[in-house]
Amino acid sequence: MEWWKYPSKYFPSDFHPKKLSILKLPNSLFMSCKLDSLFTKKLVALKVLNFDNSDFLKEIPDVSNLPSLEELSFRGCNNLTRIHSSAGFLGKLKILNAEHCHKLRSFPSMNLPSLKILLLSGCSSLEKFPEMLGKMENVEMLRLSRTDIRDLPLSFRNLSELYTLTMSGNKIQRIPSVVFIMPKLSSFYIDGTQGNRLESQKQDEGMEGIVTSFSSSSVRFLYLYFSKLSDDFMVQQLPWFPNLKRLDLTRSDITIIPECIQEFQFLSRLQVDSCRHLLEIRGIPPNLQNFSALYCESLTPSTTSMLLNQELHEKGNTHFVMPRAYGSIPSWFEHRSEETNSISFWFRGKFPAKSLCLAILLNYSQEVTPIVTINGKKVSCGSGKTYVERLFIFDLWKTNYKYDSDELLFESQEWNHAEVSWEVTAAEIGMHILNQNCSSIMQDIRFTHPYRKRKRDDRDFSQ
Known part of the structure; x- marks a missing residue:
């Protein structure tokens, strides 16, 4: 049964839904006190109960007579202030959505062994995270953004399979200590939109001697x-995340990224866009592939030089967006074109998408999408655009374009003309052949017309 804006405050007196499985009454006029009469009956079949955006709902009453309930949602109930303790002991509940209940100040303790998703974002009056009274090993996602929660209890570790935790927009000043001992936590979102400064903390703070070191956090994003x-x-705090694969510091007010960053063996993506006070990056992670520094106008020349070092890009698969302050394409790009929107080369055999590194230097900020044409026929066009402020270094394979395999089957001894172009005119475009110590690569790529050169050689020989 689904009825948007159910117009009555009551259920009919002869309403006995013994076999009802789904009950959705969003935006309804139904009142809390009138739910009691329904829930006193044992609704053994009810699996989904939804009262989203019901402004007349002030309380979630006793739900202990709903033994089969798998999804409970009262999202956006602006006047909800109380939830009966029975909501924390529903053995089959998988999804609990209480987002944007602005007047809700507390949440009952929980022992929900089947719960997978818990959503509490937008509960701006909620000051404490509920106690976890037992192992809840199925919870994978937890959203706590824009709440007044500033710390997490030690019982939080009972969410042992938690994969994603979001705490954006909270007034926290320290990363909760228990986060560092969550064995499966992979993605952690936290920001400073409330104006608080994140400070470091002692490694044993708040842990009551249970954990003495946080150096092995499992967080990857x-x-x-x-x-x-x-x-x-x-x-002090960054080294606690040695397993990071992605670090996003966009619009933070950092001034340095410390030397320890070069010890992050798994870090492949670093984003520091709009970090306008960032001066130095004092090390490069050994497997860094994606780097973006839009509007980082304060980076020192030594830092930009380190980021554009040929050795860093020679392994391939790099995708670097550099700020406006950097004014030229590095000298190790052998083939260059100025004031143009394309650059071309000749190849034979397999299309060398993994063997070419390209750079485009723009006159002003804009989005770019490389287009690849072979022998006059377009074979690829990027599915997404890259916003570039000044300098963009990438290789064709890393751009994630889907090439038509039928268009890339060529006779091994025949030369084919390839062109990489953009819809915009660049100040300069550069191209570099990766791994030049491999002789076969150098034999199968040319920057000048191979047939034209052969004809000149034949004419000189005949004379």
């Missing part, structure tokens, strides 16, 4: 955008 990060935080 850390998002600290819009954050006010102290220098102490970067130096």
Whole structure:
């Protein structure tokens, strides 16, 4: 049964839904006190209960007579202030959505062994995370953004399979200590939109002697955008995340990324867009592939030089977006074209998408999408655009374009003309052949017309 804006405050007196499985009454006029009469009956078949955006709902009553309930949602109930303790003991509940209940100040303790998703974002009056009274090993996603929660209890570790935790827009000043001992936590979102500065903390703070070291956090994706990060935080706290694959510091006010970053063996993506106070990156992770520094106008020349070092890009698969301050394509790009929108080369055999590194230097900020044409026929066009402020270095394979395999089957001894073009005119475009110590690569790629050169050689020989 689904009825948007159910117009009555009551159920009919002869309403006995013994076999009802789904009940959805969003935006309804139904009142809390009138739910009691329904829930006193044992609705053994009810699996989904939804009262989203019901402004007349002030309380979630006793739900202990709903033994089969798998999904409970009362999202956006602006006047909800109380939830009966029975909501924390529904053995089959998988999804609990209480987002944007602005007047809700507390949540009952929980022992929900089947729960997979818990959504509490937007509960701006909620000050404490509920106690976890037992192992809840199925919870994978937890959203706590824009709440007044500033710390997490030690019982939080009972969410042992938690994969994604979001705490954006909260007034927290320290990363909750228990986060560092979550064995499966992979993605952690936290930002500084509330204006608080994230500070470092002692390693045993709040843990009551249970954990003595946080140096092995399992977090792989850390998002600290819009954050006010102290220098102490970067130096002392960042090493607690040695397993990072992606670090997003967009619009944070950091001034340095410390030397320890070069010890992050798994870090492949680093984003520091709009970090206008960033001066130095004091090390390069050994497997860094994606780097973006839009509007990082304060980077020192030594840092930009390190980021554009040929050795860093020679292994391929790089995708670097550099800021406006950098004014030229590195000298190790052998083939260049100025004031143009394309660059071309000749190849034979397999299309060398993994063997070419390209650079485009723009006159002004814009989005670019490389287009590849072979022998006059378009074979690829990027599915997404890259916003570039000044300098963009990439290789054709890393751009994730889908090439038509039938268009890339060529006779091994025949030369084919390839062109990489853009819809915009660039100040300069450069191309570099990767791994030039491999003789076969050098034999099968040319920057000048191979047949034209052969004809000149034949004419000189005949004379």
